[in-house]
Amino acid sequence: MKKLLCLFMVFALCLSVGSVFAEEQDFSGDQITLTIPDISLPEVELSSEARSMATSDVVTVSNGVYDVVTPSGTNLVLDTQGLPYMTFTQSFYASLDAYSRLESDEKAKELIDALIADSIHFYILDTYQAFSYILVATPGSDMLSQHVRNLNSLNENEINQVAAALANSCGVSDYSLYTFNGNVWIQLGANNLFSIANSEYVNVCYMPKGDSMTEDDYKDFTDFMKALTIK
Numbered sequence: 673m674k675k676l677l678c679l680f681m682v683f684a685l686c687l688s689v690g691s692v693f694a695e696e697q698d699f700s701g702d703q704i705t706l707t708i709p710d711i712s713l714p715e716v717e718l719s720s721e722a723r724s725m726a727t728s729d730v731v732t733v734s735n736g737v738y739d740v741v742t743p744s745g746t747n748l749v750l751d752t753q754g755l756p757y758m759t760f761t762q763s764f765y766a767s768l769d770a771y772s773r774l775e776s777d778e779k780a781k782e783l784i785d786a787l788i789a790d791s792i793h794f795y796i797l798d799t800y801q802a803f804s805y806i807l808v809a810t811p812g813s814d815m816l817s818q819h820v821r822n823l824n825s826l827n828e829n830e831i832n833q834v835a836a837a838l839a840n841s842c843g844v845s846d847y848s849l850y851t852f853n854g855n856v857w858i859q860l861g862a863n864n865l866f867s868i869a870n871s872e873y874v875n876v877c878y879m880p881k882g883d884s885m886t887e888d889d890y891k892d893f894t895d896f897m898k899a900l901t902i903k
Contacts, residue, residue: 697826699833702816704841706873708864709811711790714782716774716797728788731763738766740793742810746870747903748793750808755899760795762787770797796896803889804879806896813872823856823868831856838866853901863893869902876900 730741736753738761752759758770762784774780787795796806820826820834831849835858839847848859857865862885863878878893880886885893 697819697830699816699819699830699837702819702837703814704816704837705814706811706817706838706841706866708842708844708860709790709809709875709877711792711807711809711877713786713790713792713795713805713807714779716779716783729762729793731761731766733766738794742791742793744810744870744872746810746872746874748808748874749901749903750794751899751901755895756799758797758799760787760797761793794900798892801881803892804881806876806878806893808900809875809877811873811875817868817873818871820868821871823858824854826856831858834858834868850897852897855900855902857897863889865897867902874902 728743732739736751738750738752738759740748740750740761742748750759758773759767760770760783761767764771764780764784771780771784774783783795786792790809791811792807792809794806794808816834816837823831823834826834835847835849838858839845839860842860844860850857850859850865855867855869857867857876859865863880865876867874876897878885878889878896880889882889
């Protein structure tokens with residue numbers, strides 16, 4: 673009985689040691705097609721009339737919390753409670769308060785079509801015009817994103833390896849790492865954050881009013897990221 677117990681303890685110890693020294697993943701050979709998107713959306717002009725549109729995302733909203741499921745299955749949740757946002761989604765009815773202020777049916781349809789075409793799931797304007805806009809998009813996938821699957825599942829060294837590869841691919845000299853609501857984000861450039869979820873890229877772009885990001889812009893950007901969760 674003592675011999676059997678000793679053998680069991682040795683086997684358990686070997687399992688434990690093996691898990692500690694598990695080999696890290698290597699992403700160096702993965703092809704990357706991601707680039708920082710150059711988005712051009714139609715100018716928004718507001719009025720007081722409402723209209724109805726088709727949608728691609730599945731969008732629900734309750735008490736200012738928007739829940740979006742993209743066609744690929746990625747789940748994005750934005751809690752706008754207490755934030756002065758005008759929130760456009762791919763669903764007219766979920767964003768009724770915003771779309772009802774567009775000046776015409778044609779403008780509303782044009783904007784929704786643009787959001788769907790560019791895989792933009794949130795398009796945010798500030799009621800006090802503190803910034804030009806914030807958008808959340810899924811710009812696609814490639815060999816690297818499919819290998820990673822979910823950035824949150826990687827260890828620190830692997831995350832840095834992925835971040836360095838993306839920075840190099842996008843022509844950015846450096847990167848920074850942030851965590852919001854349990855999601856890891858890679859900052860490339862002054863106003864773009866990227867994550868990987870469900871084997872695809874998720875991009876948040878903050879567009880300031882001026883030519884460069886100010887201290888207030890970074891605060892507004894941070895406030896937005898604290899309201900956004902990838903599930």
